[in-house]
Amino acid sequence: MQPKRVALVTGSGAKRVGSVVAGALARRGYAIAVHYRTSAAEASDTVAALRSAGGEAAAFPADLTDERAVRAMVRDVLGHFGRIDALVNCAAVWKPKPLEEVTAADVRFHFDTNALGTFLTCQQVGLAMAQQPEGGAIVNIGDWAEVRPYPGYAAYFPSKGAVTATTRCLAVELALRNPRVRVNAILPGPVMLPPDLPEAEKQQAINATLVKREGSPSNIAQAVLSFLDNDFVTGACLPVDGGRTVYAPE
Template structure:
C-alpha cells in the first residue's frame, strides 16, 4: 500500500478545472490518478507535468463513467496500484448549448449519463471502497451555481447538475453512516474558464452579474476542494464559488 495519500480526479486529463484540481492535490503531495474518457494525449501531458513539477506518482485511468463496469475497473485498477483512495474529486462533465426547441431526449440522456450517473457511480464505488479504510476518505463533487438561477439555452445541462446537491447529501449520509471518517461535499462553481465560443459582450454580461465583477479561475475551485479536504467537521455541504452570482441579480 502506498504511504502517500491518493487522489482520483475525474475529468483531469483535459486542461480544464479537473487538471488544475489535480495540480493542487499534487502540490499537497498526493499521488494522483488522472482520469480521462477520450483525451489520452492531454491526460499523458497532465500526468507528466505532475510528476515533473511536483515529484508525485501518477496513474492514467480511462473510463466512460456512465458505464458501471468501466467505473468498477477504474476503481479496482487504482486500488490495485496504490492500495487506497483517500480523495475523489468528480470534475468530469459535459455542457452543450442548444435552444430549447432543438433539445432532444437523447441530449437529456447524454447530459444525465455524463453529469449525474457518472458522478453517482463514482461516489458509490469509490465511496464503498473508502468505507473499508479505517481512515475513510473525502469526496468532493462539482455541481453548478446556476442550479439556483438557470439561464437559457442549457436546458439539458442544468437538470443534470441540479441533482448534484441532492446526490451529495445522500452519499454523505449513506457513506458516513457506514464509516464516520468518510465525508462528501460539493463545490458549485460560477463563471470559471468560460468556453471559447463565449463572445466579449456575453463575457462582460456574465462578469457584471457577479458581485466581485470578475471571472473566476480554476484556482478558486481548487482552493474550495482543499478546504473540504482540510476541514474534517464538514460533510453534506454544497459551497457556491461564484463571485456572488447566486445571490445577485445585477441591481434588480
Template sequence: MSEKKVALVTGSGKRRVGARVLEALAARGYSVAVHYRTSATEATETAARMSAQFGVPALAVQADLADEAAVKRAVSETLARFGRIDVLVNCAAIWNRKPLEEVTAADVREHFDTNLLGTFLTCQHVGLAMVGQPGGGCIVNIGDWADVRPYRDFAAYFPSKAAIPGLTRVFAVELGTRNPNVRVNAVLPGPVMLPPDVSEEEKEQIVAGTLVNREGSPAHVATAVLHFIDNDFVTGTCLPVDGGRSVFANGF
C-alpha cells in the same frame, strides 16, 4: 499500501478545472490518478507532468463514467496501483448549448449520463472503497450555482447539475453512516472557466452579475476543494464559489 495519500480526479486529463484541482493535490504530495474518457494523450502527458513537476506517482486511468463496469475497472486499477484512495473529486462534465426547440431526448440522456450517473457511480464505488479504509476519505462533487437561476439554451445541462446537491447529501449519509471518516461535499462554481462559445458581450454581462465584478478561475475551485479536505467537521455541504452571482440581482 502506500503511505502517501492518493487522489482520483475525474475529467482531469484535459486542461480544464479538473487538471487544476489535480495540480493542487499533487502540489500537496498526493499520488494522483488522472481520469479521462477519450483524451488518452493529454491524460498521459498530464500524469507525466505531475510526476516531473511535483515528484509524485501518477497514473492515467480511462473510463466512460456512464458505464458501471468501466468505473469499477478504473477504481480497481487505482487501488491496485496505490492501495488506497483518500480523495475523489468529480470534475468530469459536459455542457452543450442548444436552443430548447432543438433539444432531444438523446441530449438530455447524454447530460444525465455524464453529469449525474457518472458522479453517482464514482461516488458509489470509490466511496465504498473508502468505507473499508480506517482513515475513510473525502469526496468533493462539482455542481453549478446556476441551477437555482438557470439561463437560456442549456436546458439539457442544468437539470443534470441541479441533482448534484441532492446526490451529495445522499452519499454523505450513506457513506458516513458506514464509516464516519468518509465525508462528501460539493462545490458549486460560478463563472470560473466560461465556454469558448461565449461572446464578449455575454462575458461582460456575466461578470457584471457578480459582486466581485470579475471572472473567477479554476484555482478558486481548487481552493474550495482543499478547504473540504482540510475541514474534517464538514460533510453534506454545498459551497457556491460564484463571486456572489447566486445572491446578486444586479441592481434589480
C-alpha cells in the same frame, strides 16, 4: 511509515478545471490518479507534468456512464496505489440548445455523464473508502445556476441539480458505514468561460458577479482543499461564484 495519500480526479486529463485541481492536490503531497475518457494524449501530458514536478501520478481511462468501466477504473486505481483518500468529480459535459430543439437524447446525454457518472464514482469509491480505517473525502462539482438557471441549457441544469442531491444522499449513506467518509460539493460560477464566447456575453457574465471579474480554476482548487482539510463538514454544497447566486442584476 504513513502511506502516501491518493486522490482520484475525474476529468483531469484534459486541460480544464480537473487538471488544475490535480496539480493543487499533487502539491499537497497526494499521488494523483488522472482519469480521462478520450483525452489520452492530454492525460499523458498531465501525468508527465505532475511527475516532472516531483509528484506521483498515473492515468486511468473510463467511460463514467458505464458501470462496469467505473468499477474497473476504481479497482485499477486501488490496485496501483493501494488506497483512495480523495475523489474529486470534475468530469462534465454541457451543450447549449434552445428549449424547442432539446430532445430526450440531449437530456440523457447530460444526465449520463453529469448525474450518473458522478453517482457511480461516488458509490464505488465511497464504498472503498468506507473499508479504510481513515475513511476519505469526496468533492463533487455542481453548478451555481441550478438554483437560478439561465436560458439555453435546459438539458444541462437538471443534470447538475442531481449532483447536489447525490452529494447529500451519499454523505448520509457513506457516513453510516464509516463516519470518517465525507461528501461535499462545489457549485462554481464563471471560472473558466469558453474561449469562443462572444465578448459581450463574457462581460455580461462578469458583470453578473458581485466581484466583477471572472474566477479561475484555482479558486475551485482552493475550495477542494478546504473541504479536504475541514473534517467537520459533510453534505455541504458551497457556491464559488463571486456572489452570483445571491445577486440579481437587471
